Amino acid sequence: RDREIVDARVIVTCPGRNFVTLKIETRSGITGLGDATLNGRELAVASYLQDHVVPNLIGRDAGRIEDIWQFLYRGAYWRRGPVTMTAIAAVDVALWDILGKLAGMPIYQLLGGRSREGALVYGHANGRDVAEASDAVGRFIEQGFLAVRAQCGVPGVKKAYGISSGKAYEPAESELPLETVWSTPQYLDIVPQLFERLRADHGNDVHLLHDVHHRLTPIEAARLARSVEPYRLFWLEDATPAENQKSFELIRQHSTTPLAVGEVFNSIWDCKHLIENQLIDYIRTTIVHGGGITHLRRMADFAALHQVRTGFHGATDLSPVCMGAALHFDTWVPNFGIQEYMFHADETNEVFPHDYAFHDGRLHCGEAPGHGVSIDEKLAARFPYSPKQLPVARLEDGTMWDW
Numbered sequence: 097r098d099r100e101i102v103d104a105r106v107i108v109t110c111p112g113r114n115f116v117t118l119k120i121e122t123r124s125g126i127t128g129l130g131d132a133t134l135n136g137r138e139l140a141v142a143s144y145l146q147d148h149v150v151p152n153l154i155g156r157d158a159g160r161i162e163d164i165w166q167f168l169y170r171g172a173y174w175r176r177g178p179v180t181m182t183a184i185a186a187v188d189v190a191l192w193d194i195l196g197k198l199a200g201m202p203i204y205q206l207l208g209g210r211s212r213e214g215a216l217v218y219g220h221a222n223g224r225d226v227a228e229a230s231d232a233v234g235r236f237i238e239q240g241f242l243a244v245r246a247q248c249g250v251p252g253v254k255k256a257y258g259i260s261s262g263k264a265y266e267p268a269e270s271e272l273p274l275e276t277v278w279s280t281p282q283y284l285d286i287v288p289q290l291f292e293r294l295r296a297d298h299g300n301d302v303h304l305l306h307d308v309h310h311r312l313t314p315i316e317a318a319r320l321a322r323s324v325e326p327y328r329l330f331w332l333e334d335a336t337p338a339e340n341q342k343s344f345e346l347i348r349q350h351s352t353t354p355l356a357v358g359e360v361f362n363s364i365w366d367c368k369h370l371i372e373n374q375l376i377d378y379i380r381t382t383i384v385h386g387g388g389i390t391h392l393r394r395m396a397d398f399a400a401l402h403q404v405r406t407g408f409h410g411a412t413d414l415s416p417v418c419m420g421a422a423l424h425f426d427t428w429v430p431n432f433g434i435q436e437y438m439f440h441a442d443e444t445n446e447v448f449p450h451d452y453a454f455h456d457g458r459l460h461c462g463e464a465p466g467h468g469v470s471i472d473e474k475l476a477a478r479f480p481y482s483p484k485q486l487p488v489a490r491l492e493d494g495t496m497w498d499w
């Protein structure tokens with residue numbers, strides 16, 4: 097009876113950017129938190145939880161994590177999709193958090209214990225041109241990062257993905273989507289120049305990553321992957337949209353550049369073909385959008401069978417609650433690859449006190465029971481939701497493209 101769920105509340109707050117958080121409370125007073133943030137579609141998940149999931153939670157045993165996952169996945173009837181799986185993830189992570197507090201153990205211990213000291217992370221360096229991007233990479237190396245993602249502006253393209261020139265990068269910056277214009281030919285020319293310069297300026301030891309962000313066709317992606325081979329990237333991410341998982345065969349045929357994909361996936365079915373045919377090297381699907389710890393454990397174990405490693409998405413639109421849970425997962429998972437780490441805004445960190453910490457190029461989860469992240473609800477209430485959507489991209493002739 098102590099573990100009976102007596103309350104579950106959805107908290108929408110905007111400290112620096114919008115976040116949706118689910119707080120589940122048990123009869124014993126122990127509470128758990130789950131991130132439910134879906135950038136640009138936050139209120140859809142808030143309503144899915146508030147109106148359709150929470151009524152199903154009251155009265156259940158918080159310890160029945162798997163059964164609640166199966167109930168919410170199969171019981172929704174309309175299976176999968178980012179809204180459903182983000183809502184399920186929020187419940188799942190909150191229940192793992194409660195279990196940790198009941199057991200007096202950090203979540204990594206519940207999963208099977210520590211497999212490493214800290215999670216290798218990569219930071220986001222960007223610049224309007226190659227020189228500015230190289231300076232930004234240098235600053236991350238000075239901060240102790242062992243891995244850095246580098247993005248640079250594309251001549252003739254305003255507001256290309258990933259370019260914030262200095263301030264923190266927050267793509268969902270307008271109430272309705274910002275329309276950007278995209279040019280592939282210019283991009284295919286500048287990226288190899290960027291990495292040639294980065295290797296010349298910073299040497300071969302630092303791990304360098306790049307995010308194509310879905311903007312190439314498979315053969316263009318194959319060409320880019322081959323053209324950056326001399327610079328030995330840690331990975332080339334989202335090289336082409338992956339609804340057609342087979343399209344990655346074309347990239348694989350032409351290059352040994354490691355490939356990462358999956359931040360927009362929400363279940364194992366989105367990447368089963370990619371993984372079992374070893375078309376990728378890292379799976380990016382993360383806990384908040386991929387159905388929580390319960391489902392990500394299945395995905396990671398399946399990936400391990402095919403020597404595919406994890407590379408969790410970790411942008412600022414995934415809250416510290418997700419980062420906390422992700423780091424416990426990263427600490428346990430045997431086939432760990434790397435963890436994306438963008439700095440949250442100060443207000444975000446104040447609303448979500450946490451015990452993870454960065455040092456020696458790695459993020460270290462804390463030892464607190466559960467995932468170690470809490471929420472200051474009074475402070476959260478001072479940041480009302482502010483409608484924001486992600487940009488869109490069109491080609492120069494107006495054709496709708498991928499951002």
Ligand SMILES: O=NC(=O)[C@@H](O)[C@H](O)[C@H](O)CO
Nearest residue numbers: 135267307309359411412413
């Ligand atoms: O690899 N990281 C990314 O691609 C992110 O910057 C995504 O554009 C945002 O999280 C979308 O909300």
Ligand SMILES: [Co+2]
Nearest residue numbers: 307333334359
């Ligand atoms: Co990405």
